[in-house]
Every structure is written in C-alpha cells, then in structure tokens.
Amino acid sequence: MGDTDSMKLPPGQRAIETFPRFGLSQYAKRFPKTTGQPQLRVGGDVETPFDAGEALATLPHIEQVSDFHCVTTWTKCGLRWGGVRFRDFYEQVVLTQARPHPGATLVVFRCGDGYRAGQTLEDLLMNDVLLADRLNGGPLSLEHGAPLRLVAPGLYGYKNPKHVKAVEFWMDDRNYRPPGFKFMAHERSRVALEERGRGLPGWIFRYLYRPLIGPTVKQFQRAMEQHEAGEGD
Ligand SMILES: Nc1nc2c(c(=O)[nH]1)N[C@H]1C(S)=C(S)[C@@H](COP(=O)(O)O)O[C@H]1N2
Ligand SMILES: [Mo]
Numbered sequence: 653m654g655d656t657d658s659m660k661l662p663p664g665q666r667a668i669e670t671f672p673r674f675g676l677s678q679y680a681k682r683f684p685k686t687t688g689q690p691q692l693r694v695g696g697d698v699e700t701p702f703d704a705g706e707a708l709a710t711l712p713h714i715e716q717v718s719d720f721h722c723v724t725t726w727t728k729c730g731l732r733w734g735g736v737r738f739r740d741f742y743e744q745v746v747l748t749q750a751r752p753h754p755g756a757t758l759v760v761f762r763c764g765d766g767y768r769a770g771q772t773l774e775d776l777l778m779n780d781v782l783l784a785d786r787l788n789g790g791p792l793s794l795e796h797g798a799p800l801r802l803v804a805p806g807l808y809g810y811k812n813p814k815h816v817k818a819v820e821f822w823m824d825d826r827n828y829r830p831p832g833f834k835f836m837a838h839e840r841s842r843v844a845l846e847e848r849g850r851g852l853p854g855w856i857f858r859y860l861y862r863p864l865i866g867p868t869v870k871q872f873q874r875a876m877e878q879h880e881a882g883e884g885d
Contacts, residue, residue: 661719661721661727662721662727662843662844662846663844663846663854663855664725664846664848664854664855664858665721665725665726665727665843666725666726666727667726667727667728667729668726668727668728670728671720671728671731671796672726672869672872672873673795673796673869673872673873673876674722674724674726674809674868674869674872675767675810675814675868675872676767676810676831676832677868677871678831679765679766679767679831680868680871680872680874680875681875681878681879682765682766682767683764683765683794683815683879684763684764684765684794684798684799684815684817685764686764686799687764687794687798687799687815688799689705689799690705690708690783690785690799690800690816691703691705691799691817692704692705692708692783692800692816692817692818692819693817693818693819694745694746694749694750694818694819694820694821695750695818695819695820695821696752696756696760696820696821696822696827697752697753697756697821697822697823698746698750698751698752698753698756698821699750699751699752699753700749700750700751701750702749702750704741704745704746704749707741707745707749708736708741708745708783708800711736711737711740711741711744711745712736712737712740713734713735713736714734714735714736714737714782715732715733715734715786716732716733716780716782716803717730717731717732717733718731718733718780718803718805719731719805720803720805720809720812721805721808721809721843722808722809722810722865723808723809723810723836723841723848723849723857723861724861724862724864724865724868725858725861725862725865726865731787731788732787732788732789733782733784733786733787733803734784734785734786734787735782735783735784735785735786735800735803736782736783737779737781737782737783738776738777738781738782738783738802738804739776739777739778739779739781741783742773742776742777746821750821752821753821753823755823756821756822756823757772757773757774757821757823758770758771758772758773758821758822758823758824758825758828759771759772759773759776759819759820759821759822760819760820760822760827760828761802761813761816761818761819761820762816762817762818762819762820763813763814763815763816763817764815764816764817765814765815766831767813767814767815767831768813768828768829768830768831769802769810769811769812769813769830770825770828770830770837771804771807771811771839771840771841772839772840773821775804775806775807775811775840775842776804778804778806780803780804780805780806781802781803781804781805781806782802782803783800783801783802783803783816784797784800784801784802784803785798785799785800794876794879795876796814797813797814797815797816798814798815799815800815800816800817801813801814801815801816802816805843806842806843806844807840807841807842807843808838808841808843808847808848810836810837810841811841834850835849835850835851835852836849836850837849837850838850848861
C-alpha cells in the first residue's frame with residue numbers, strides 16, 4: 653500500500669484487506685438471541701411508540717458502495733451494502749407513525765448484544781446512511797450485524813451499530829449512557845473531522861488505539877468461532 657492509496661483515505665486511516673468482526677472487547681462474546689426478520693421498536697420522546705419491522709419492508713431498497721472507518725484507524729474500502737435509507741425511514745415512517753416531540757434529535761440505537769449508540773439526527777439524515785440487511789450481495793451475516801445494522805460511512809464504526817433492535821428519539825441524554833469509557837464517545841464522531849473521542853485532539857487517539865487492532869480482531873474472531881461451535885456462554 654503506497655501513499656497514493658492512503659491519500660484517498662480520511663486523516664489517520666489505513667486500508668486493510670479483510671473486513672474483521674470488531675468492537676468494544678466487552679461485546680466480543682455477546683450475540684443477539686434472534687436474527688430472523690428485523691424487529692425495530694421505535695420509541696423515546698414520541699407520541700406513539702410502535703414496532704416498525706414491517707414498515708421497513710415498504711420502503712425502497714437500495715444498494716450503495718462505501719468505505720467503513722473504525723476509530724482505531726483501520727478502513728475497509730468498497731463494501732456493497734443493501735438496505736433502506738435512514739432518511740426515508742425517518743420521513744415516511746417515524747414522522748408519520750411515531751411523531752417525535754419537537755427537539756427529539758438525539759437518536760439512540762439499542763442492539764441485541766447490549767451495545768448502544770447515540771447520535772445526532774442531523775448526521776443520520778445524510779444520503780448515505782442506511783439501515784442495512786445485505787452485504788456484498790448476500791444477507792447480512794451475524795458477524796457483521798444481522799439482522800439489521802446502521803451504516804453511516806461519514807461516522808466512525810462505533811456509530812454504526814450492529815444487531816439493531818430499537819431506535820429512540822430523545823430530547824436530552826438522560827436515557828443514554830454510551831458504552832465504554834467517557835473519553836471514547838464523541839457526540840458526533842465525524843470521520844472527515846477526525847472526531848475520534850472526547851477531550852483530546854483526534855489524532856492522539858490514533859496512537860492510543862492502533863496497538864489494540866490486532867488483539868481485538870483475534871478476540872472477536874475467536875468468540876465468533878466459539879459461538880458457531882455452540883460453546884458460547
Ligand atoms: N451491536 C454492536 N454494534 C457495534 C459494535 C459492537 O460491539 N456491537 N462495535 C462497533 C465498532 S467499534 C465497529 S468498528 C463496528 C465493527 O463492525 P464489523 O464487526 O461489522 O466490522 O461495529 C460497531 N457496532
Ligand atoms: Mo471501531
């Protein structure tokens with residue numbers, strides 16, 4: 653990989669060949685209980701909480717090719733995702749059926765493995781943000797977030813929650829506690845602005861996080877193998 657390759661990538665990112673299963677180490681051994689049809693509970697500061705699983709199927713299904721940027725500095729280029737645009741979901745389903753209160757712009761995703769991610773509505777209404785159920789021509793695999801995951805290429809991987817089962821719209825952050833340590837959770841985490849974490853300039857996190865990539869990939873891979881062999885706890 654020469655400079656020409658890395659020059660195309662956002663600041664501090666390096667391309668890798670594989671697309672590893674990855675995350676915060678406390679989630680390595682956790683998996684969703686069910687991975688059939690996507691269930692998506694819509695709630696928070698809304699007039700009418702409801703189950704949007706069936707409504708998802710009524711929205712236009714699209715495909716897009718995008719790069720995936722983990723905050724620890726690895727980037728997987730050229731992933732082909734299939735799913736529905738989050739913006740379509742918000743405008744055609746959430747606004748009409750759940751009716752969020754004015755100012756309910758903190759969007760919190762809750763996941764089947766206990767993971768959660770909170771982000772600003774503004775960042776989710778971009779054209780390239782999907783609720784994805786397909787990857788590279790096949791159904792989304794368990795390792796990459798079955799049955800449904802968020803794909804937001806402009807935000808670091810930790811704002812691309814897998815195994816999404818609920819999405820909530822809140823007026824404040826009382827009901828949202830980010831996973832991991834406080835310094836790890838930036839409010840927005842925009843890749844182009846290198847918003848890797850809180851309280852320190854983004855580039856410093858490059859050096860804190862890079863040594864974690866190898867061990868984390870191994871840990872998540874081993875946990876997946878054990879899960880598939882039925883040895884999970
Ligand atoms: N449910 C869930 N979503 C998650 C995570 C997780 O541990 N659990 N890890 C996040 C992080 S840090 C990254 S980099 C990506 C990794 O996605 P992948 O496993 O498909 O490569 O998922 C994100 N979404
Ligand atoms: Mo990540």
